Amino acid sequence: QVQLVESGGGLVQAGDSLRLSCEASGLPITISVMAWFRQAPGKEREFIAAILRSHEYTMYADSVKGRFTISGEHAKDTVSLEMHRLQPEDTANYYCAVSSTIWPVTPGRVSYWGQGTQVTVSS
Numbered sequence: 001q002v003q004l005v006e007s008g009g010g011l012v013q014a015g016d017s018l019r020l021s022c023e024a025s026g027l028p029i030t031i032s033v034m035a036w037f038r039q040a041p042g043k044e045r046e047f048i049a050a051i052l053r054s055h056e057y058t059m060y061a062d063s064v065k066g067r068f069t070i071s072g073e074h075a076k077d078t079v080s081l082e083m084h085r086l087q088p089e090d091t092a093n094y095y096c097a098v099s100s101t102i103w104p105v106t107p108g109r110v111s112y113w114g115q116g117t118q119v120t121v122s123s
Contacts, residue, residue: 011120017086
């Protein structure tokens, strides 16, 4: 049974940093990418960052490039998201996701989702 468990969300102030983590278990061998998405109220779920499951190659959305860093501990199937200089517009529910499709990683290509962790940035 596949499980993705996120942790690390919370309430922070603008300019602060936060680290999200996702522990995956039961992943089939076909899963090749681990990623983060976010969804703000009234908006579509959007891609944030992704990392290959067995490599350090990463990809970022333009909106977070230079502020967010994705990293993976591949032997443990964990992925983290370091978020710096957070702004109110970063407020959203953040989801861990895995996919069998390498690029692009779109919501329609996600194989499994985590339950999400809320990040709220106050101004």
